[in-house]
Structures are given as structure tokens and as C-alpha cells.
Amino acid sequence: MGFGDKEINMSNLTPIRLNELKLQANFLLKDLKSNSERAEAATSRFSKLPYFAHVLSDKSSLPVSQVRLKHAYEVIALENDFPNWSSLRQYVVEKDCLYRGSLVAFVHSWFQNYAEAEAYLNKNGGYLLAFWNDFIICGPEYVKGLGLHSYQSYWERIHYNWIKPADLQAWELLRSRAKEIYVNQ
Incomplete structure (x- = not known):
């Protein structure tokens, strides 16, 4: 899920x-x-x-x-x-936990449709994230700005896809950490 x-x-x-x-x-x-x-x-x-x-x-x-x-x-x-x-x-x-206005310059592509974002991810790589009803593909600079770069093995386990993670346990850890960082910023 x-x-x-x-x-x-x-x-x-x-x-x-x-x-x-x-x-x-x-x-x-x-x-x-x-x-x-x-x-x-x-x-x-x-x-x-x-x-x-x-x-x-x-x-x-x-x-x-x-x-x-x-x-x-x-x-x-x-x-x-x-x-x-x-x-x-x-x-x-x-x-909103993955959105940082100061990092928008590091967004490679922005989508309103998940299927298009997923296709872009599969073709070009990156990290597929979501904020609100939008989907983005970003690089490691954005993830570093979120403070989630030290969890690389978890990103690998979810196949860099926040929306449909391959490993729910790894995603839950990333999600929990993202929310914690967001609330404390």
C-alpha cells in the first residue's frame, strides 16, 4: 500500500x-x-x-x-x-512532508498523473515523490535537502518510488522520518 x-x-x-x-x-x-x-x-x-x-x-x-x-x-x-x-x-x-520550496530547482519533472511520472522514473531514474496531488521526479540533491539522503538502502528497497514502494517497511521508515523532519523544521 x-x-x-x-x-x-x-x-x-x-x-x-x-x-x-x-x-x-x-x-x-x-x-x-x-x-x-x-x-x-x-x-x-x-x-x-x-x-x-x-x-x-x-x-x-x-x-x-x-x-x-x-x-x-x-x-x-x-x-x-x-x-x-x-x-x-x-x-x-x-x-506536504516532501515539499520544500527552496528545493524546487532540483525537481527534474513535475506531473499531475502518476502513470506518466512512473514511466519517466522507469526510463530516466531518479526519485518519484508526491506532494498533495502532484508527482515529481527529482535527483539526490532534493532528497539530501529533505534530510533523507542517509537512508539510501531504504530508497533502494522501495525502488525510489514513494507512491508504490516495493518494500512497505522501508517506506514506513522513510515516511516517518520525512514527517518528523517536516514537523520540526
Whole structure:
């Protein structure tokens, strides 16, 4: 079972970086705690959370001093049609863990179709990776930039194909390491 076989059924989210979502949550909380006109819009957004919706339905004001960043994360998740921040975070990390804008110059070819990417890989070699709904063929420079170059034997075992790896155990290790690096960048 490769990357594409584990699709979460929430494909409406457009490609986005996890750091961008975290920044959105920080700005939302900052807006709520400001004395600007954005505070009212932020209050409305927080009212989507069940706890705060209940408080606001009693005609009480939003207890701003009790609102935390974790609540802002939950708002961002709900606005993106995810049940909670953990689900959204997991989905984004899974879809985006191999993308690095600074490494795009090392992408040899970019595809929207897996079969075309696989054919290119079989003919020209390289590493077949995915981010979101796109497939790329890259060289070792990209993989080094990801911090996954020291796992060469695992790449060999998966036949350099992230989507349909020949060895699931090797792929799981690479995948786990890619997600860990992405989250800690």
C-alpha cells in the first residue's frame, strides 16, 4: 500500500504548509484579543466551536481571557472542514512532508498523473515523490535537502518510488522520518 492508497477523504483542502496554518491561528487569536474591528470577526469565528457557541448562545460575551491558541487551531480546522486540529495537522503533514520550496530547482519533472511520472522514473531514474496531488521526479540533491539522503538502502528497497514502494517497511521508515523532519523544521 503506497501513499496514494491511504488517502484521507478530505481532498477539498488546497495545498498549504503547516506553518501557514499555524500562522493563521496565531493571527486569529491576536485579532480576537485586539481592540480593533477584527475582534468582532474573530469572535464570530470562535463561536463555531461548540463550547464557545454555547457561551455565546446564553448572550454572554466570549471569555477572551480563556481563549487559547489551541482553540484557534480548532477554528482553523473546522473552517477547513476537518473535525479537529489533530486531523488537519496529520493530513497536511502527510500531504506536504516532501515539499520544500527552496528545493524546487532540483525537481527534474513535475506531473499531475502518476502513470506518466512512473514511466519517466522507469526510463530516466531518479526519485518519484508526491506532494498533495502532484508527482515529481527529482535527483539526490532534493532528497539530501529533505534530510533523507542517509537512508539510501531504504530508497533502494522501495525502488525510489514513494507512491508504490516495493518494500512497505522501508517506506514506513522513510515516511516517518520525512514527517518528523517536516514537523520540526
